[in-house]
Amino acid sequence: xxxxxxxxxxxxxxxxxxxxxxxxxxxxxxxxxxxxxxxxxxxxxxxxxxxxxxxxxxxxxxxxxxxxxxxxxxxxxxxxxxxxxxxxxxxxxxxxxxxxxxxxxxxxxxxxxxxxxxxxxxxxxxxxxxxxxxxxxxxxxxxxxxxxxxxxxxxxxxxxxxxxxxxxxxxxxxxxxxxxxxxxxxxxxxxxxxxxxxxxxxxxxxxxxxxxxxxxxxxxxxxxxxxxxxxxxxxxxxxxxxxxxxxxxxxxxxxxxxxxxxxxxxxxxxxxxxxxxxxxxxxxxxxxxxxxxxxxxxxxxxxxxxxxxxxxxxxxxxxxxxxxxxxxxxxxxxxxxxxxxxxxxxxxxxxxxxxxxxxxxxxxxxxxxxxxxxxxxxxxxxxxxxxxxxxxxxxxxxxxxxxxxx
Numbered sequence: 001x002x003x004x005x006x007x008x009x010x011x012x013x014x015x016x017x018x019x020x021x022x023x024x025x026x027x028x029x030x031x032x033x034x035x036x037x038x039x040x041x042x043x044x045x046x047x048x049x050x051x052x053x054x055x056x057x058x059x060x061x062x063x064x065x066x067x068x069x070x071x072x073x074x075x076x077x078x079x080x081x082x083x084x085x086x087x088x089x090x091x092x093x094x095x096x097x098x099x100x101x102x103x104x105x106x107x108x109x110x111x112x113x114x115x116x117x118x119x120x121x122x123x124x125x126x127x128x129x130x131x132x133x134x135x136x137x138x139x140x141x142x143x144x145x146x147x148x149x150x151x152x153x154x155x156x157x158x159x160x161x162x163x164x165x166x167x168x169x170x171x172x173x174x175x176x177x178x179x180x181x182x183x184x185x186x187x188x189x190x191x192x193x194x195x196x197x198x199x200x201x202x203x204x205x206x207x208x209x210x211x212x213x214x215x216x217x218x219x220x221x222x223x224x225x226x227x228x229x230x231x232x233x234x235x236x237x238x239x240x241x242x243x244x245x246x247x248x249x250x251x252x253x254x255x256x257x258x259x260x261x262x263x264x265x266x267x268x269x270x271x272x273x274x275x276x277x278x279x280x281x282x283x284x285x286x287x288x289x290x291x292x293x294x295x296x297x298x299x300x301x302x303x304x305x306x307x308x309x310x311x312x313x314x315x316x317x318x319x320x321x322x323x324x325x326x327x328x329x330x331x332x333x334x335x336x337x338x339x340x341x342x343x344x345x346x347x348x349x350x351x352x353x354x355x356x357x358x359x360x361x362x363x364x365x366x367x368x369x370x371x372x373x374x375x376x377x378x379x380x381x382x383x384x385x386x387x388x389x390x391x392x393x394x395x396x397x398x399x400x401x402x403x404x405x406x
Contacts, residue, residue, distance in 0.1 A: 089140030236272030
């Protein structure tokens with residue numbers, strides 16, 4: 001997070017000026033994260049493509065305006081491309097769905113999740129599953145849920161993913177078409193779907209994830225021993241970032257979210273780095289884990305986790321610790337504007353009515369904090385007015401409290 005330390009006339013800013021600049025910059029990033037999450041929600045709906053596009057681009061426009069004002073015009077086209085890629089993937093999945101429906105109908109079968117799962121399993125493996133496999137299209141990909149461990153392992157044979165509880169397979173080949181597929185093991189939808197869905201979202205911006213890392217230098221690269229533009233390194237950094245974001249999204253704790261790089265399961269990532277670079281990645285992930293502890297203390301639920309992902313998705317992996325720390329500082333500063341109205345524990349002789357007012361203030365402050373970090377499901381357009389209304393209610397409660405004790 002680069003916040004300049006001089007004012008317009010070249011004089012050094014004082015701490016208040018610097019804090020104001022920091023808060024303004026972070027507010028813009030937070031607004032963009034809220035809008036990006038809204039776009040994701042819009043795109044997840046099953047509506048005609050033209051209608052979805054119109055809604056998505058309307059929500060996108062405010063992000064583009066913010067990027068333009070911030071001088072980040074190069075990101076504007078990438079944001080548009082990500083939405084366009086989403087619709088391409090969705091059209092492919094819909095066409096695949098139509099072909100499946102026609103095939104099953106021609107065989108006198110119903111178009112159910114069980115029949116879809118059976119058909120896709122047979123097409124992919126040439127055999128029938130031992131237990132039911134359910135298949136359903138969601139957005140631009142198919143979700144296959146396996147009842148049998150053996151069926152899951154047969155489907156992913158040769159992919160090196162035997163240990164996984166679920167994976168995202170981009171462009172999975174079937175006889176007549178390729179389509180993105182999410183695979184669920186043991187019906188573990190509660191965690192696997194958010195995890196693999198984030199991989200799907202990242203796949204739409206894969207080139208951008210790699211490009212963001214292309215100018216990034218690990219500490220041991222500074223002497224020029226390793227080419228910082230080396231393709232395997234930039235792809236590896238993009239892959240580590242992709243995995244980390246998916247784990248943040250699935251509700252993992254800070255350790256599980258960041259402790260994956262050294263395992264055999266992720267050798268396809270670590271093999272892209274030299275031995276020294278692998279050490280640097282592990283050190284970086286440990287720093288990220290420490291910062292995630294603080295931010296996860298503020299966040300509860302998938303919505304807030306999703307917004308955090310959009311705080312990070314356009315940031316180089318090496319800057320994650322700094323950026324997460326900035327997010328925590330931003331949230332705490334905003335929340336403290338409300339917390340300052342929480343009075344000290346009321347005197348014993350006034351305990352009846354005053355304790356009720358004290359808890360009313362506490363609950364309102366908690367509600368405001370949940371609004372600020374994104375826990376409450378409220379449209380970003382309505383958020384400023386709701387926070388202003390809540391602040392007014394808290395001030396009134398505090399005034400009532402003070403009058404009671406006077």
